[in-house]
Amino acid sequence: MPLSGLEIYKLLPKTNCKECGFPTCLAFAMKLAAKQAELAACPHVSEEAQAALAAAATPPIRLITISSDGRKIEVGNETVMFRHEKTFYHEPGLLVRVKDTQPLEEFEEVITKAASYSVERVGMKLNVSGFAVENVSGDPALFAERVEALRARADLPRVLISKDPAAMEAALAKLQGTVPLLYAADKDNWQAMAELAKKHNLPLAVRGQNDLTALANLVEQVKQAGLEDIVLDPGARGPVDTLISLTQLRRLALKKNFRLLGYPIITFPGEGAASEAEEVVLAAQHIAKYGGFIVLDRFDPATMYPLLTLRLNIYTDPQKPIQMEPGIYEFGEPTADSPLLTTTNFSLTYFSVAGEVESSGKPCWLLVCDSEGMSVLTAWAAGNFDAEVIAKMVKQFNIEEKIAHRRIVIPGLVAVISGELEDELSGWEVLVGPREAVDLPVYLKLWHT
Amino acid sequence: MPVTVETPTEKWTGSVRKVTLGATAEQGGTRARTVTVGGETTLPFLHFEGKMPNPPAIAIEIQDYYPEDWSPLLKEAWGEALKDPAIWAERAEGYGADLITLRLRGVDNEDNETTPEEAATTVKNVLAATGLPLIVRGPGQAELDNELLVAVAEAAKGERIALGLCEGKNYRTIVAAALAHDQLVISSTPMDVNLSKQLIILISDMALPLDRILMDPTTGALGYGIEYGYSVMERLRIAALTGDTMTQQPMICFVGEESWRQKESKAGEGVPEAWGDWAKRGVTWEAMTATTVLHSGADIVTIRHPETGEIVKGLIGKLMAGS
Ligand code: B12
Ligand code: SF4
Numbered sequence: 001m002p003l004s005g006l007e008i009y010k011l012l013p014k015t016n017c018k019e020c021g022f023p024t025c026l027a028f029a030m031k032l033a034a035k036q037a038e039l040a041a042c043p044h045v046s047e048e049a050q051a052a053l054a055a056a057a058t059p060p061i062r063l064i065t066i067s068s069d070g071r072k073i074e075v076g077n078e079t080v081m082f083r084h085e086k087t088f089y090h091e092p093g094l095l096v097r098v099k100d101t102q103p104l105e106e107f108e109e110v111i112t113k114a115a116s117y118s119v120e121r122v123g124m125k126l127n128v129s130g131f132a133v134e135n136v137s138g139d140p141a142l143f144a145e146r147v148e149a150l151r152a153r154a155d156l157p158r159v160l161i162s163k164d165p166a167a168m169e170a171a172l173a174k175l176q177g178t179v180p181l182l183y184a185a186d187k188d189n190w191q192a193m194a195e196l197a198k199k200h201n202l203p204l205a206v207r208g209q210n211d212l213t214a215l216a217n218l219v220e221q222v223k224q225a226g227l228e229d230i231v232l233d234p235g236a237r238g239p240v241d242t243l244i245s246l247t248q249l250r251r252l253a254l255k256k257n258f259r260l261l262g263y264p265i266i267t268f269p270g271e272g273a274a275s276e277a278e279e280v281v282l283a284a285q286h287i288a289k290y291g292g293f294i295v296l297d298r299f300d301p302a303t304m305y306p307l308l309t310l311r312l313n314i315y316t317d318p319q320k321p322i323q324m325e326p327g328i329y330e331f332g333e334p335t336a337d338s339p340l341l342t343t344t345n346f347s348l349t350y351f352s353v354a355g356e357v358e359s360s361g362k363p364c365w366l367l368v369c370d371s372e373g374m375s376v377l378t379a380w381a382a383g384n385f386d387a388e389v390i391a392k393m394v395k396q397f398n399i400e401e402k403i404a405h406r407r408i409v410i411p412g413l414v415a416v417i418s419g420e421l422e423d424e425l426s427g428w429e430v431l432v433g434p435r436e437a438v439d440l441p442v443y444l445k446l447w448h449t
Numbered sequence: 450m451p452v453t454v455e456t457p458t459e460k461w462t463g464s465v466r467k468v469t470l471g472a473t474a475e476q477g478g479t480r481a482r483t484v485t486v487g488g489e490t491t492l493p494f495l496h497f498e499g500k501m502p503n504p505p506a507i508a509i510e511i512q513d514y515y516p517e518d519w520s521p522l523l524k525e526a527w528g529e530a531l532k533d534p535a536i537w538a539e540r541a542e543g544y545g546a547d548l549i550t551l552r553l554r555g556v557d558n559e560d561n562e563t564t565p566e567e568a569a570t571t572v573k574n575v576l577a578a579t580g581l582p583l584i585v586r587g588p589g590q591a592e593l594d595n596e597l598l599v600a601v602a603e604a605a606k607g608e609r610i611a612l613g614l615c616e617g618k619n620y621r622t623i624v625a626a627a628l629a630h631d632q633l634v635i636s637s638t639p640m641d642v643n644l645s646k647q648l649i650i651l652i653s654d655m656a657l658p659l660d661r662i663l664m665d666p667t668t669g670a671l672g673y674g675i676e677y678g679y680s681v682m683e684r685l686r687i688a689a690l691t692g693d694t695m696t697q698q699p700m701i702c703f704v705g706e707e708s709w710r711q712k713e714s715k716a717g718e719g720v721p722e723a724w725g726d727w728a729k730r731g732v733t734w735e736a737m738t739a740t741t742v743l744h745s746g747a748d749i750v751t752i753r754h755p756e757t758g759e760i761v762k763g764l765i766g767k768l769m770a771g772s
Contacts, residue, residue, distance in 0.1 A: 118723065217451065260452060280736070306730065
């Protein structure tokens with residue numbers, strides 16, 4: 001948590017010797033708080049004060065990165081309890097768990113499917129973030145073999161799950177050059193695990209048993225063994241326990257600046273669920289409420305797509321709707337006679353329309369108005385998508401030079417503006433399109449100049 | 450142990466109002482039981498720092514005429530029941546609903562406008578078919594809403610049904626009907642904390658007691674604005690707990706209507722393969738929307754698919770454990 005100018009002032013020598021270039025220690029402290037000066041400018045600052053200032057400058061939740069050859073997952077560094085207070089920054093990784101006891105064919109099939117999975121939403125490609133491999137067999141050689149098979153099939157970040165440091169060591173031999181997360185150190189094996197993590201310079205998950213005091217003490221020990229990159233598993237599993245412990249962890253980190261628990265959290269929704277459907281809704285809870293790495297026991301596009309969508313929604317900056325550049329967009333190879341449609345520059349709106357126009361196969365022009373990233377009705381209600389705005393866009397993007405006819409199709413939801421738009425655009429005919437974009441292909445089939 | 454962790458708790462000063470739907474014979478109605486929502490003194494399910502005396506309730510949505518435009522998945526799940534709101538309500542009760550939300554469509558499938566008498570009859574039939582408390586929503590066109598909801602309020606006298614939706618432009622008649630016939634209302638505003646407060650003030654200025662008002666903050670479906678609704682709900686709930694009295698109404702979310710309108714749940718063909726199995730995706734879309742709003746303070750979720758009901762009921766049961 002950054003310190004205020006006054007808090008910094010308390011840590012300075014208070015002699016006003018001016019050597020820092022400022023008239024008083026207080027003035028210097030204010031500049032430091034505003035990040036307009038460097039602490040090094042004061043030659044008299046104590047070591048103690050230096051340490052306190054450094055601690056205050058580190059984020060309350062440490063940023064943890066795991067990586068494969070080509071991809072990485074970064075989590076942590078969050079600063080708020082609720083997204084409306086600012087935004088959530090690092091979306092949680094959604095990882096799929098495989099086990100070394102699964103038949104090889106099935107093991108490889110899950111990996112291939114999940115790794116190649118990609119779904120498009122508002123112009124973005126959404127993917128599975130990574131894999132967790134579990135050493136269920138207890139056999140280090142088999143574990144290593146499977147980790148190797150995973151690496152051969154999927155270039156995505158990994159979590160290694162084993163209680164046995166020897167199995168971890170064997171698997172790590174197959175993952176050189178990458179940064180997996182080791183899961184997990186518990187009260188019995190923490191020393192060996194911490195040593196291993198330190199030796200390979202890897203992040204280590206610390207697993208508790210639904211008792212935050214015990215967890216903090218375990219973290220303390222692991223830190224004393226020299227580790228900085230830590231991920232927490234508080235040990236809670238069912239819906240109410242995970243919600244409560246993840247909320248408490250976030251509060252301790254942000255409100256109490258409690259360093260020992262200031263790390264991202266790993267969750268296993270499948271372990272707290274009685275059914276597949278429950279696993280999915282529990283994973284949804286972890287997306288909304290403070291999960292960092294979310295390990296799923298199953299991969300299914302029908303549930304992965306909603307989870308990826310929720311993650312995208314919750315981690316969208318509340319101040320900035322995802323939006324498109326206003327302008328005239330071409331579909332197919334439109335000619336001067338092709339239909340002209342108009343819509344807003346809210347990404348969700350644009351892509352609903354674009355998808356349908358594409359699937360209609362009809363070449364079209366789409367005029368995307370600058371409506372501050374709002375949906376059709378929201379923009380209309382806010383005065384960002386009315387006759388005046390649309391007419392202005394028609395002029396700004398020189399539509400009359402590109403198109404021979406003088407017809408523009410507006411969304412059915414704003415049928416009320418058609419009269420005014422005809423007044424604004426003299427010589428134009430305003431056509432009211434369907435209310436829902438899904439009905440555009442049929443509508444466009446009937447369109448002719 | 451060297452370090453002890455003290456669990457940080459918030460000291461909330463306010464609480465959500467309790468609102469009871471339905472009336473039993475003793476209370477002058479005919480419901481088998483009543484449903485009380487609200488009463489929270491903390492954020493959803495954080496039982497360690499406050500109380501959540503009533504579990505969020507699940508309402509299953511039914512309609513007065515066959516919903517021609519509904520997703521084939523919903524038509525398959527309900528079958529013939531969709532043709533008769535009384536049978537539909539009975540089935541919904543069988544699936545474990547706490548409440549029934551009856552949506553009046555405004556027109557039948559031949560485009561004949563519903564008369565107030567027809568609406569009243571439908572409501573009576575539904576009340577006779579189920580012992581659950583009832584919520585009745587009009588078609589959402591100001592004039593028709595007024596006409597139909599007044600008749601409905603009268604026909605359901607004594608039953609303590611909730612009438613909706615009261616909107617900024619159109620709340621007086623509905624509130625007057627609720628006052629005249631001892632019913633509740635739903636106050637609905639488009640995802641905005643201040644608009645929400647203002648309408649509650651306007652409604653209570655008409656002398657309707659606050660324990661007869663539910664608040665609809667507007668729900669966006671997963672992928673279709675859920676983040677806006679989610680954050681507005683969190684802000685409303687935090688305001689309620691910090692003592693802002695006009696935000697202390699229990700929240701109702703029309704999850705089913707929003708999520709089943711989207712292509713993800715409506716369309717089985719012509720969609721990307723990456724969307725996966727249609728039936729599973731449709732139910733997941735609704736269940737995930739419901740889960741998300743439950744975590745931001747929903748007291749009632751109205752859903753459409755019976756399987757969603759089962760999933761969400763199971764989840765609520767577990768979230769309430771330890772309360
Ligand atoms: C999310 C939302 C918001 C978000 C904004 C999201 C955004 N970036 O736009 C927030 C919370 C900020 C918001 C604010 C407001 N909102 Co608002 N909001 C909604 C909500 C819930 C969903 C809108 C949405 O995202 N729809 C999805 C997109 C994809 O739909 P769409 O753009 O309409 O596109 C579809 C069709 O129009 C069609 N289409 C689009 N383009 C084209 C083009 C052609 C040619 C064709 C044929 C078809 C077509 O295809 C799409 C898919 O079918 C709706 C209610 C609802 N459930 O619909 C209210 C709603 C739009 N909001 C409303 C209002 C009043 C407001 C506010 C004025 C309230 C206020 N004072 O705060 C403000 C205005 C903004 C401001 N001044 O800051 C009202 C509008 C009332 C009306 N009938 O005019 C609505 C309808 C809610 C209601 N029932 O009252 N809102
Ligand atoms: S150099 Fe240090 S001690 Fe001297 S005025 Fe600046 S802050 Fe104060």
